[in-house]
Amino acid sequence: IRRRGAKFIWSVDDDWKTVPDWNPAKPSDDGMALYDLAKHMADWIIVSTPHLASTFDDVKEKVLYAPNLIDLSQFPEAPFTPDGKGGRNWTFSVELPVRFVWSGGHTHREDVIVMTDAIDKMLRTYKNKVAFIYQGMSPPPQLLKSHLHRGLFHQPSVPFPSYQKILTSTKPNVYLAPLAPVEFNRSKSNLRIMEGWALASAPIASDFGEYT
Numbered sequence: 397i398r399r400r401g402a403k404f405i406w407s408v409d410d411d412w413k414t415v416p417d418w419n420p421a422k423p424s425d426d427g428m429a430l431y432d433l434a435k436h437m438a439d440w441i442i443v444s445t446p447h448l449a450s451t452f453d454d455v456k457e458k459v460l461y462a463p464n465l466i467d468l469s470q471f472p473e474a475p476f477t478p479d480g481k482g483g484r485n486w487t488f489s490v491e492l493p494v495r496f497v498w499s500g501g502h503t504h505r506e507d508v509i510v511m512t513d514a515i516d517k518m519l520r521t522y523k524n525k526v527a528f529i530y531q532g533m534s535p536p537p538q539l540l541k542s543h544l545h546r547g548l549f550h551q552p553s554v555p556f557p558s559y560q561k562i563l564t565s566t567k568p569n570v571y572l573a574p575l576a577p578v579e580f581n582r583s584k585s586n587l588r589i590m591e592g593w594a595l596a597s598a599p600i601a602s603d604f605g606e607y608t
Contacts, residue, residue: 398437406438411451411583419580421503445606448583464585466594470560474596488596490569492525493547497568497597499531500588501553506576510602512536519547529566564595573601581605 398404412431415422423431435441435452441459443449452459476484496515498508516539518526524547531551534540539548554562571592575581586606592599601607 398439403439404437405440405442406434407442408448409444409585411448411580413451414578414580414583416506416576416578416580418506419503443583444585444587445583447605451583464587464590466587466590468594470564471594472564472596493527494525494569495567496526496528496570496572497531497563497566497595498529498572498574499563499566499591500533502533504533506578507574507581508533508536509576510574511572512538515539515548516542519543523547529568531563531566563591568592568595568597571595571597571599573599573607575602575604575607577602577604 410421412423412428435455439458441452441455442462443452443459444462444464446461449456449459449461475487477487479485498511500507515528519528519539519542527547527549528535528539528543529549529551532553534550534552535544535548540550544550551562551566571588573588573592575584582605584605589599589601589607
């Protein structure tokens with residue numbers, strides 16, 4: 397297609413070169429060969445973070461940085477009352493149990509480990525006052541064994557067209573955004589933080605990469 401004169405624009409959202417061994421998305425040698433081919437064949441490379449852009453310094457003349465955005469019309473509007481001056485007073489309310497939500501796929505296995513002991517302690521200490529929902533990847537066995545359906549719930553992965561509806565239905569009060577402190581995660585965008593804000597929830601995030 398490029399040989400016939402089309403422009404090849406390659407959108408990249410991860411640093412392929414530093415995917416950790418524990419991540420099932422780690423590319424094979426054939427995958428990295430495709431990475432090299434795409435990098436040199438592309439007319440433009442679009443990336444979502446400055447750090448990810450820096451991983452293409454050898455071809456930086458064709459790298460474009462385009463931060464991730466989200467469509468707020470896909471999220472419920474937070475309740476508010478007009479302040480009489482053209483602004484808004486937000487009217488948040490929280491009912492027990494306080495709902496904590498983490499959403500992501502199985503490629504985040506090591507990212508979520510940092511939460512496990514804290515969640516276990518909270519579920520034991522604040523029975524019926526907190527609820528934790530894992531959307532996508534299953535909770536770790538330690539939590540499943542002790543707390544499944546007793547404050548801990550799993551919403552299995554759904555086809556992408558259904559994802560937004562399911563995520564909104566979780567109605568989080570707190571949105572969890574853990575990241576393992578590895579080089580690969582320096583290229584991750586702050587999309588999960590923005591998603592938490594759009595859900596009118598309070599994000600709790602690792603102090604790492606774009607989350608800082």
